[in-house]
Amino acid sequence: MDTPKPPQKPTHLLDDLESIRQLLGEENLDPPLLTDSIDPDSIPLLSDIVTPPPVAEPVPAPQATPLRSSIQQSLNRDSELSRLDSELRAAAELILQDVIDDFVPQIEAELKRRLQARLSRLLPPRK
Known part of the structure; x- marks a missing residue:
């Protein structure tokens, strides 16, 4: 198990x-301030960086014959x-009638x- 390092x-x-900072060089000592103005034209647009995908060729429409055969099937x-x-229902009715x-x-x-x-309880017996 690793032991935690003592804080530096x-x-x-x-x-x-x-x-x-010395490795990076002296020219990058101060970051830009929020009050510095930025030229909007210097900011690249997404369309400048990303190229649009190539236009795909239209796929030819399938012929009607396979569609007709699939509808027929x-x-x-x-x-x-x-x-x-219908046959199952008729067979079920026959089985029910047999039962x-x-x-x-x-x-x-x-x-x-x-x-x-019940009659013997409701009606008196015959004499």
């Missing part, structure tokens, strides 16, 4: 800054899906049993 003394930092697919949907037909006798027998039980 301000005199060392000032010495480092002074050596950097889509219509064929839709009609096939519609046909399959109903299988359970009707049981349901009818249960209804008759419940009706007899």
Whole structure:
């Protein structure tokens, strides 16, 4: 694990800054002041620096034949899906009717049993 460096003394930092200033040269000692005026014409424009991209050649429009064939394929697919949907619904209705037909006798027998039980509670027995 790295141990943190002890902070340098301000005199060392000032010495480092002074050596950097000497390396850069004496002409850059003073930064420009905010009161100095700047010639607006000396500021480059973005259009002077960046060149526009080359104009791309127009892409020829695709022919109508592939579009027609893809539309036809889509219509064929839709009609096939519609046909399959109709067949599935018809098959589901047949299965439901078979289930109903299988359970009707049981349901009818249960209804008759419940009706007899209720009648015997509601009506007095025959003498």
